[in-house]
Amino acid sequence: MNFDLSDEQKMLAEQARGLLSERSPYDHLRALIDAGAEWDESLWRELGEMGFLGVAIPESFGGLGMSALDLGVIAQELGRCNAAVPYYSSIILCADAIRLAGSDIQKAEWLPKLASGEVVGTFAYAEGPGPSFATGVKLEGAKLNGSKTPVADAGIAQLAVVLVAGGGLALVDLNQSGVTRTKLESFDQLRAHYRIDFADAAAEMMPGKNVLATLLDRAAVQAAFEATGAAEACLTMARDYALDRQIFGRSLASFQAIKHKLAELAVEVELARSNAYFGAWAADESPDDLPASASAARLTALTAFENGARENLQVHGGIGYTQEANCHFYYRRERTLALGLGGRDYWTDRLINHQPGLQGQISSGKAA
Amino acid sequence: MDFNDTPEEAAFRTEVRAWLAANAPAHVIPQGVALDDTEEVQRGRAWQRAVYDGGYAGITFPKALGGRGGSVIEAVVFSEEEAQYHLPKGPYIGIGLGMAIAAIAKHGTEEQRQKFIEPTLKGELTWCQLFSEPSAGSDLANLRTKAVKEGDDWIVNGQKVWSSWAHRSDWGILIVRTDPSVPKHKGLTFFVVDMKSPGIEIRPIRQISGASDFNETFLTDVRIPDSNRIGDVGGGWGVCMTVLMGERLGSGSHKAQVSPLLDYAASTPGMNGGTALDSGSIRAALAQAMAEEQGAKYLEARLRTMVSRGENPGALAGMIKMSYASRLQKTSGLAMELRGLDAIAPSIDDTLTRSIQYDYIWSTVMRIAGGADEVLKNQIAERVLGMPGEIRMDKDVPFEALK
Numbered sequence: 193m194n195f196d197l198s199d200e201q202k203m204l205a206e207q208a209r210g211l212l213s214e215r216s217p218y219d220h221l222r223a224l225i226d227a228g229a230e231w232d233e234s235l236w237r238e239l240g241e242m243g244f245l246g247v248a249i250p251e252s253f254g255g256l257g258m259s260a261l262d263l264g265v266i267a268q269e270l271g272r273c274n275a276a277v278p279y280y281s282s283i284i285l286c287a288d289a290i291r292l293a294g295s296d297i298q299k300a301e302w303l304p305k306l307a308s309g310e311v312v313g314t315f316a317y318a319e320g321p322g323p324s325f326a327t328g329v330k331l332e333g334a335k336l337n338g339s340k341t342p343v344a345d346a347g348i349a350q351l352a353v354v355l356v357a358g359g360g361l362a363l364v365d366l367n368q369s370g371v372t373r374t375k376l377e378s379f380d381q382l383r384a385h386y387r388i389d390f391a392d393a394a395a396e397m398m399p400g401k402n403v404l405a406t407l408l409d410r411a412a413v414q415a416a417f418e419a420t421g422a423a424e425a426c427l428t429m430a431r432d433y434a435l436d437r438q439i440f441g442r443s444l445a446s447f448q449a450i451k452h453k454l455a456e457l458a459v460e461v462e463l464a465r466s467n468a469y470f471g472a473w474a475a476d477e478s479p480d481d482l483p484a485s486a487s488a489a490r491l492t493a494l495t496a497f498e499n500g501a502r503e504n505l506q507v508h509g510g511i512g513y514t515q516e517a518n519c520h521f522y523y524r525r526e527r528t529l530a531l532g533l534g535g536r537d538y539w540t541d542r543l544i545n546h547q548p549g550l551q552g553q554i555s556s557g558k559a560a
Numbered sequence: 561m562d563f564n565d566t567p568e569e570a571a572f573r574t575e576v577r578a579w580l581a582a583n584a585p586a587h588v589i590p591q592g593v594a595l596d597d598t599e600e601v602q603r604g605r606a607w608q609r610a611v612y613d614g615g616y617a618g619i620t621f622p623k624a625l626g627g628r629g630g631s632v633i634e635a636v637v638f639s640e641e642e643a644q645y646h647l648p649k650g651p652y653i654g655i656g657l658g659m660a661i662a663a664i665a666k667h668g669t670e671e672q673r674q675k676f677i678e679p680t681l682k683g684e685l686t687w688c689q690l691f692s693e694p695s696a697g698s699d700l701a702n703l704r705t706k707a708v709k710e711g712d713d714w715i716v717n718g719q720k721v722w723s724s725w726a727h728r729s730d731w732g733i734l735i736v737r738t739d740p741s742v743p744k745h746k747g748l749t750f751f752v753v754d755m756k757s758p759g760i761e762i763r764p765i766r767q768i769s770g771a772s773d774f775n776e777t778f779l780t781d782v783r784i785p786d787s788n789r790i791g792d793v794g795g796g797w798g799v800c801m802t803v804l805m806g807e808r809l810g811s812g813s814h815k816a817q818v819s820p821l822l823d824y825a826a827s828t829p830g831m832n833g834g835t836a837l838d839s840g841s842i843r844a845a846l847a848q849a850m851a852e853e854q855g856a857k858y859l860e861a862r863l864r865t866m867v868s869r870g871e872n873p874g875a876l877a878g879m880i881k882m883s884y885a886s887r888l889q890k891t892s893g894l895a896m897e898l899r900g901l902d903a904i905a906p907s908i909d910d911t912l913t914r915s916i917q918y919d920y921i922w923s924t925v926m927r928i929a930g931g932a933d934e935v936l937k938n939q940i941a942e943r944v945l946g947m948p949g950e951i952r953m954d955k956d957v958p959f960e961a962l963k
């Protein structure tokens with residue numbers, strides 16, 4: 193057993209962190225929001241040129257063919273800085289869906305473009321209020337009809353993987369006349385969302401069957417890395433602010449109420465990170481362990497990020513409620529990450545239903 | 561990163577499994593059976609002897625001292641496999657292995673190593689820890705028990721408290737004040753003491769569990785030869801730190817507690833027909849606890865990887881105990897709730913509910929002993945996050961000048 197990042201992975205993390213702290217500081221995020229930008233296109237191009245987007249895409253399809261853990265190391269850094277890039281939509285979901293379910297022709301056509309960043313993709317699954325995997329969108333022949341909403345990054349995406357009635361996945365070119373995209377007002381100002389209406393849109397079924405649960409498991413592990421990085425950023429930001437702030441004649445950080453809050457958060461971050469490591473390892477090496485370990489990673493990472501985002505703002509006091517402070521980026525991003533991929537209910541059921549020896553004993557085993 | 565055993569680790573695991581399968585069952589304590597203290601210690605010694613004869617005692621200790629000369633990971637593999645059996649391994653064994661001989665190996669003389677390490681590995685010596693006092697628990701360095709040098713001996717007077725299994729121990733690890741004229745951490749000295757020495761009186765304390773496995777220990781003119789001093793005069797605090805590190809890393813390793821509760825919930829009738837496990841709130845609470853338990857397990861794996869490389873996880877080790885203790889309290893409390901009123905007075909043969917009741921009681925200890933939650937949080941905040949230390953009124957003041 194050797195349960196730590198390799199030296200190469202530590203270097204990869206450092207590289208990504210260095211680049212992102214230089215290119216995506218908070219003032220830059222604020223400028224993007226003020227300019228009404230949907231994304232940071234130049235950062236995206238740079239990530240593509242440096243190979244960061246193709247890390248886990250097979251070499252035969254233009255990627256670097258590295259592991260889920262390597263990808264997670266990058267996701268953690270993107271989460272740490274809240275970068276305004278469609279990584280989650282395009283790489284974690286769309287590219288992985290094609291890798292899992294696409295035909296060789298579909299892979300050859302799209303994966304190299306996704307890996308280089310030339311094409312942005314997204315994954316369209318929700319259909320309005322309620323559980324996220326409704327399937328009112330129908331594919332008949334090669335024609336797609338119905339609506340998906342909200343869909344992240346759909347304004348800049350050219351390609352969507354769409355979850356259709358029956359649970360299959362279809363590939364849709366969004367730059368066609370049968371597709372209408374309507375911009376929504378996003379809670380997370382750094383992640384644009386759209387409603388997409390399909391009216392006899394041309395779509396191609398992907399041959400892979402029953403991949404949804406696995407796709408979500410793999411994405412949950414990556415999202416857990418992203419949330420862990422973000423939670424840790426909140427912890428560090430709160431700590432630094434508390435060290436700086438003088439109050440009642442001493443440093444705010446010297447009060448136990450603050451120390452203990454942050455110590456608890458530090459524990460949550462380490463539990464989440466440990467689960468994410470195991471989830472990534474299982475994604476590549478031990479598929480039987482993936483459902484439970486992805487669920488555990490998901491639940492612990494959401495807890496760490498939720499408390500991190502909330503308590504960071506709390507520690508800042510009034511300044512935390514201003515645009516000028518940086519707490520709000522995480523406070524909004526946290527809800528965005530928490531509600532995606534099925535939310536807590538889905539992962540609760542998945543974790544419980546994947547405990548050995550229990551299947552069949554539960555009368556209402558709900559989810560997949 | 562690899563979570564699988566290496567080929568060598570896998571071979572070791574196979575060997576350990578076979579050995580345990582052949583040897584452990586004879587020593588297992590049947591679940592739900594409470595043994596008389598004397599009998600329990602006898603069984604504990606016998607099991608430790610069997611482990612020694614099998615070549616698995618003191619896995620990380622050098623062969624020259626009676627250990628196996630193996631790796632941290634081998635020790636972990638052995639304890640993981642050993643945990644599959646319900647064996648007599650109380651504090652009387654654990655304090656000896658994890659604390660006493662660890663301190664002696666690191667700070668003791670060659671003669672002390674020869675005298676204590678191998679007999680402890682063989683289960684011939686049982687140990688208790690005489691650290692805490694009525695006004696020195698978390699603030700351990702505030703202790704008042706004192707020792708004065710007389711010829712080649714030290715004369716010890718004072719009172720210790722919460723000494724687990726002192727009434728069944730051969731030896732104690734003891735920390736006392738030898739110089740009250742210097743600040744409190746500086747005037748302490750560490751000893752091992754023969755519990756049969758004249759002047760030692762042990763009085764049982766009744767615990768909330770109903771049992772009395774800890775005690776008050778009174779020391780009146782107890783004579784300890786200087787040859788039983790571990791480390792320098794005035795250097796006791798450093799020795800204590802070695803011991804406490806062992807205690808915290810050791811209290812991290814635990815079997816899964818949450819997943820058995822799923823079966824428990826699934827076998828309890830629910831509110832609207834079905835089972836308790838059909839309830840969304842119960843599912844959510846159990847899943848969250850299970851997710852945290854898995855996180856702690858993998859965090860422990862990360863820390864062991866650090867230890868096996870010779871790195872010191874420091875305050876990170878406290879995270880595992882801290883999360884384990886509060887989780888055990890929450891989940892055992894929840895398990896009682898989901899069972900309904902029946903959980904406060906279960907049928908006589910419902911040993912599972914009784915063990916959950918016991919967990920609920922025992923979890924309180926886990927949050928206090930071996931570093932209370934609040935103290936561990938201070939350490940994490942200060943040593944992991946670099947936040948300021950607690951305000952200390954007593955720092956540079958001679959102990960005798962303190963109130």
Ligand SMILES: Cc1cc2nc3c(=O)[nH]c(=O)nc-3n(C[C@H](O)[C@H](O)[C@H](O)COP(=O)(O)OP(=O)(O)OC[C@H]3O[C@@H](n4cnc5c(N)ncnc54)[C@H](O)[C@@H]3O)c2cc1C
Nearest residue numbers: 689690691692697698722723724925928929930932934935
């Ligand atoms: C079952 C059991 C077995 C034990 N066995 C042994 C044994 O074998 N040998 C031995 O020597 N001791 C033993 N102990 C004692 C144990 O180590 C102490 O109980 C523990 O260190 C706490 O000390 P205390 O009881 O004096 O509580 P206190 O230190 O008085 O703590 C009381 C409360 O104050 C909090 N607190 C303390 N300091 C701070 C601070 N700076 N900031 C905020 N809050 C603080 C604590 O967290 C706790 O909540 C045992 C205890 C138990 C319960």
